[in-house]
Amino acid sequence: MIRKVLIANRGEIAVRIIRACREMGILTVAVYSEADREALHAQLADEAVCIGPAPSKDSYLNMERILSAALVTGADAVHPGFGFLSENSTFARRCQECHITWIGPSPEVMDRLGNKSEARNTMQAAGVPVIPGTKEPVFDWETGLSEADRIGFPVMIKAALGGGGKGMRMAETRGEFQSAFQTAQKEAKSSFADGTMYVERLIRHPRHVEFQIMADSFGNVIHLGERDCSIQRNHQKMIEESPCVAIDDTLRERMGSAAVRAAKAAHYVNAGTIEFLLEPDGNFYFMEMNTRIQVEHPVTEWVTGMDLIQEQLRVASGMPLSVTQGEVRLSGHAIECRINAENPAKNFRPCPGKITEMHLPGGFGVRVDTAAYDGYVIPAFYDSMLAKLIVHGRTREEAIARMRSALGEVVIEGVDTNVDYLYSILNEEEYLAGRADIEFVERLTERL
Incomplete structure (x- = not known):
């Protein structure tokens, strides 16, 4: 059984995980930014480690500092909660390389399902209904428009590695497509450092x-x-x-x-x-x-x-x-x-x-x-x-x-x-x- 869990998160989900561990007799390690020094999760955990300044990139998204906190405290598992690094396969892989149990699916599965185009193809092969859309990744609006013509308007343009509603735009007509695609792709590059897109039919009133x-x-x-x-x-x-x-x-x-x-x-x-x-x-x-x-x-x-x-x-x-x-x-x-x-x-x-x-x-x-x-x-x-x-x-x-x-x-x-x-x-x-x-x-x- 896991002995000590580092929670690579903050807020209510970190508190929720601490309580679940406590009931099971599992020790917990909280990580917190300088802005979260008085946060509840840092007070409730058995141990707490400051991992950097307030900005997420310097703390809750900093893999090196989180892994260092896990190794220093002797945590044998990491629970990522949701958001931050929870769907980051690189972080999951780094945990495994440090012989730390990742509480979630394997990095390989995360890679397969994190890419929406590949996930769609996996589901189709399993007989799971998918929204009609592109079968291959789309990198430019011209290719996307050609695919949209094949699928039929209106369409949704989505970031292949997106989430949380970012990198998504709707195009009702051909005339709206170029602007919608370029805006969505720009947002995808900014949010996920990846401009790979895909296009699918817009489902009305679902x-x-x-x-x-x-x-x-x-x-x-x-x-x-x-x-x-x-x-x-x-x-x-x-x-x-x-x-x-x-x-x-x-x-x-x-x-x-x-x-x-x-x-x-x-x-x-x-x-x-x-x-x-x-x-x-x-x-x-x-x-x-x-x-x-x-x-x-x-x-x-x-x-x-x-x-x-x-x-x-x-x-x-x-x-x-x-x-x-x-x-x-x-x-x-x-x-x-x-x-x-x-x-x-x-x-x-x-x-x-x-x-x-x-x-x-x-x-x-x-x-x-x-x-x-x-x-x-x-x-x-x-x-x-x-x-x-x-x-x-x-x-x-x-x-x-x-x-x-x-x-x-x-x-x-x-x-x-x-x-x-x-x-x-x-x-x-x-x-x-x-x-x-x-x-x-x-x-x-x-x-x-």
């Missing part, structure tokens, strides 16, 4: 539905149901829930089986997420695979009763999955809201600063994952997420009522937050009726 999978090194692969992540802005998720109201047992079996096939085709081990676009008529298409734990994993934990972080640790320690597919049961309904330090009235402008007063809700069926506290200073160098508020109910209606009540209790003074905006979503007729697609927030923002 839902964003993802399936959580777990796989061990003995060839066992299971799915843990789906999450509806359609409530998103600029491809950044805001509210997630499980199960999806648009999916019945028959469709869940089809999509879950496709997710398992996808993971097996990639020889996947550990936790991962298969993301699909679901059309109103029930057709679904593979979009991408995230080779890490997801921000929204708590909703799956609540409807399945499984601790996904602890399952990751067991699998990385060489143990088989703790459950079989037949033992997975979805119970009730869970919803997660991401509370961010941002101002929706000012185009969701981030709002770093000091929290002067803070009260978070509790009670039956309410969970809060956060690293913030009263008096905490939110740094300006990282993402704006303050907390994840998660509720569980016997039905979707009960879960929505519980989330409304919980949001109504939230008090965060000193900085702006999106709490009121989230509350407004929960009162929208389209959301309440379960009809929201990935364009819902765009329509809502225009109305507001």
Whole structure:
């Protein structure tokens, strides 16, 4: 069994991993930047090491300093969380070279699935439906336009090594394509140091539905149901829930089986997420695979009763999955809201600063994952997420009522937050009726 884990991350996910390790008797090492000297994860871990100045490139993205911290403290494993280096195959490979267990899939699998063009080809070979698009990488807009003509407009232009909504643009017509392609490629080069692109058909009014999978090194692969992540802005998720109201047992079996096939085709081990676009008529298409734990994993934990972080640790320690597919049961309904330090009235402008007063809700069926506290200073160098508020109910209606009540209790003074905006979503007729697609927030923002 793993003895000591270095958490190569910060914020609520670092706190979440520390708590899971503590319950299993595993020691933890936190790494922190100078801006995070008073951060909660640095205070909760058994050991903490400062790895550099505030900018991510000098700290949380600095492989040498993180590996040095692992070696100095005697950590025998690294958990990358999400974001930062979590999907960086070079870092995973460096950990292995230092004889440190990487809690995630192998670097080779990360390479295969991190390149969206190669991932699409892998899925097609496994019989998983994919959105019609380019079969080879695209490097210039002329080639991309020729492919778009073959696919048919409108199209989406995406970075092959992208993520988080960056390096993506839509082109409704041929006349829009060159500008959209060049803008997306420029953003891809800036964000990922790679301008490789691909083009696919634009799916109108889909839902964003993802399936959580777990796989061990003995060839066992299971799915843990789906999450509806359609409530998103600029491809950044805001509210997630499980199960999806648009999916019945028959469709869940089809999509879950496709997710398992996808993971097996990639020889996947550990936790991962298969993301699909679901059309109103029930057709679904593979979009991408995230080779890490997801921000929204708590909703799956609540409807399945499984601790996904602890399952990751067991699998990385060489143990088989703790459950079989037949033992997975979805119970009730869970919803997660991401509370961010941002101002929706000012185009969701981030709002770093000091929290002067803070009260978070509790009670039956309410969970809060956060690293913030009263008096905490939110740094300006990282993402704006303050907390994840998660509720569980016997039905979707009960879960929505519980989330409304919980949001109504939230008090965060000193900085702006999106709490009121989230509350407004929960009162929208389209959301309440379960009809929201990935364009819902765009329509809502225009109305507001």
